[in-house]
Amino acid sequence: MSDRSPALPDERYTRRFWTALADGRLLLHRCAGAGCGQAFFPPGPVCPHCGGRDVDWTAVDPGGKLYSFTRQHVTPPGFDAPLVVGLTELAAGPRLLTPIAADYGALTVGTPVEVVPAAPPGEVDRGDLADYPYFEAVPVEPE
Amino acid sequence: MPDLLDGWPRSRRRGHTVTDAYITGVSSTLDREYDLPERDLALHAILQALDGAGAEPTDIDGLYLPKPRPWAEQGFFSTLVSDRLGVAPDRRLEVYTGGTSGGNAFHAAVGDVRAGRVETAVVAAVERNSTIDTADYFEYILDIFDREFQAPAGPSVPGIYAQSLQRYCHEFDADREAVAAIAAKNRSNAAGNPAAVFGEELTAAAVLDSRPIADPLRLLECPTPCDGAAALVLTAGAGGGSSTAPVRVSGVGAGHATSHLLGVRDGSLARFPAVGTATEGALADAGTSADAVDVFEPYAPFPHVEAVITEELGLYEPGDGAAACVRGETAVDGPHPVSPSGGCLGRGHPAMVTPLLNYIAAVGQLRGEAPIQVPGAERALTTSEHGHVDGVTATVLEVDG
Numbered sequence A: 001m002s003d004r005s006p007a008l009p010d011e012r013y014t015r016r017f018w019t020a021l022a023d024g025r026l027l028l029h030r031c032a033g034a035g036c037g038q039a040f041f042p043p044g045p046v047c048p049h050c051g052g053r054d055v056d057w058t059a060v061d062p063g064g065k066l067y068s069f070t071r072q073h074v075t076p077p078g079f080d081a082p083l084v085v086g087l088t089e090l091a092a093g094p095r096l097l098t099p100i101a102a103d104y105g106a107l108t109v110g111t112p113v114e115v116v117p118a119a120p121p122g123e124v125d126r127g128d129l130a131d132y133p134y135f136e137a138v139p140v141e142p143e
Numbered sequence B: 001m002p003d004l005l006d007g008w009p010r011s012r013r014r015g016h017t018v019t020d021a022y023i024t025g026v027s028s029t030l031d032r033e034y035d036l037p038e039r040d041l042a043l044h045a046i047l048q049a050l051d052g053a054g055a056e057p058t059d060i061d062g063l064y065l066p067k068p069r070p071w072a073e074q075g076f077f078s079t080l081v082s083d084r085l086g087v088a089p090d091r092r093l094e095v096y097t098g099g100t101s102g103g104n105a106f107h108a109a110v111g112d113v114r115a116g117r118v119e120t121a122v123v124a125a126v127e128r129n130s131t132i133d134t135a136d137y138f139e140y141i142l143d144i145f146d147r148e149f150q151a152p153a154g155p156s157v158p159g160i161y162a163q164s165l166q167r168y169c170h171e172f173d174a175d176r177e178a179v180a181a182i183a184a185k186n187r188s189n190a191a192g193n194p195a196a197v198f199g200e201e202l203t204a205a206a207v208l209d210s211r212p213i214a215d216p217l218r219l220l221e222c223p224t225p226c227d228g229a230a231a232l233v234l235t236a237g238a239g240g241g242s243s244t245a246p247v248r249v250s251g252v253g254a255g256h257a258t259s260h261l262l263g264v265r266d267g268s269l270a271r272f273p274a275v276g277t278a279t280e281g282a283l284a285d286a287g288t289s290a291d292a293v294d295v296f297e298p299y300a301p302f303p304h305v306e307a308v309i310t311e312e313l314g315l316y317e318p319g320d321g322a323a324a325c326v327r328g329e330t331a332v333d334g335p336h337p338v339s340p341s342g343g344c345l346g347r348g349h350p351a352m353v354t355p356l357l358n359y360i361a362a363v364g365q366l367r368g369e370a371p372i373q374v375p376g377a378e379r380a381l382t383t384s385e386h387g388h389v390d391g392v393t394a395t396v397l398e399v400d401g
C-alpha cells in the first residue's frame, strides 16, 4: 500500500454532513489544493469534476434556485401522493435532489429556494442515520 | 470525406483477421402476462432462435444472459439453462446493469465471437413483471437511487425523467405537444406490429389527455412493464444453415457518464452524453455515420429520451428532435425512421428483454420482414440505457448488400 492510500474511515464518511445539517448548516465538499476548486455533492474522497483527491469539507450557503421539479402522483409505499420533489441548484454549484415544501403549481424553473433540515417525507429505512433530519427545499423571497 | 470502405466486412476493412459476428437466429415472445416459469420462456426462445439459425443446443459454446430481475424466482439462471440445454459452453455469463444488461450481454458475445473465442453464441433474456406487486417494485426502485442522499426523498423513475423533460422544454423551448407526438407515433407504430402489446392509434392530444404520472409526464408517455423473453444466435461468419439474409454486427460502442440518476454535474439534465459516446463508438466501429443509418430502434422509455437520442446522434439540433417527429421525419417513411416497432412505449417494456427486442426489430428490418418495413433498409442502429441514461450501449447492424 502506498503512503497515499487513505486510512479506512472510522465511521461513515458522510457523517459530518448529517451532523452539520442537524445543526442547520449545509456542509459539502470542495476540491482543494491543486484541484479544480469546485464544490460537490454528495461528499466523497474523490472530486467527481477533476478526479482530485485533495478534498475538504466546506460550509455553503443553503440558497439556490430550483433547477427542475416534478409532482409524482404514484409514490413509493410509505409516501403520500402527490409528492413534489425536485433538483435544487445551490449558488455554490452542486445540485441536490430534495422534497419541496410547496405546491407544484407555485413552482417554476428558477424559483429561489433554500435547502433546510426537515423530516423525510416518507418511510425509508435510513439505518444508523434514522435519528438525523433529512432535508427539503423551501421557496424563499428573491433577494 | 466519405469512407470508401463503408459497408465492407470488418475482417477485410481492418486488413487483419477479425471474425465478423452475424445474427443468424432470433426469437421473441411478449405479452401482459405468461403463467410460465422464466425457465420455460427462456428455453422456448433459445430453441426457436437456434432453429432459425439451423443450429442445435450442442453447437452453443457461449451463453450470455442479463441476470433475471431480483424478483425472479430462479437464481443462477444461466447455469440452470445450460443444464437443461445439455451444453457446456466455453464462455458463460450473467450480467446485471439495469436496462443495459441485455446490451452488455450482447456486446460480450460479439467480443468473444470477433476474438475467435466462441463460434456459436446465444444471447437470451427473460423477465416477468406480472409476478411483482407495485409496492415491491417501488421498493426495488428506491434501492437503485443513492440510498443515503436520494432515496429518502421518495423518487420514482418517471419522477426523474419528468425532470429531464422539464429541462428539455425549458432550455430548448421545445413544444410539449411535440414531445407527446413521439409517444403517439410509437404507440401507433405498435398498432401495426402484431408482436407489440400496447399498440393503439393515438394523437398527441390524446396522449396529453391521459392521467399525469409525474408531472409533466403522462401515463401514455410511460412504458408499461410486461412479461417476455427473447434470444439471438450470434455466429462466427454468416453460416450456411440460415435461410434468410445474414445480418452482420458491424459496430458496437458504449458510453458511461459520471452520473447517478441526476444527470452529469457539469451539464444539462436534458442532454444524455453517454448516448453520444456510445453511438459515436458504434458508428466508428462500423465505419459509418448516423446519416447513413436507415432505421433506428433505440431504448427510449420516455418520449423526450427518443428526441434527445436523435439529437445526440447529430441528426437534429438540441430541442429539434421532438419537432422532427411532428414534421414526420422520424416516421417509417421519413428520412430517419425511429422505433417503427413501437419501441419501449408501444411494444411493452420488460427491461431485461428490451435491448434484445431492439436487435430483433432491427434484424426484421434488415431482412425485409418487419411488420412496418422501412423500404430497402440495409443498416440499423439500436441502443440500450439504464438509470437516467447513465450508461448506454449502441450497436450497428447491417446486411451485406
Ligand SMILES: [Zn+2]
Binding pocket: A031, A035, A036, A037, A038, A047, A048, A049, A050, A051, A052
Ligand atoms: Zn476537482
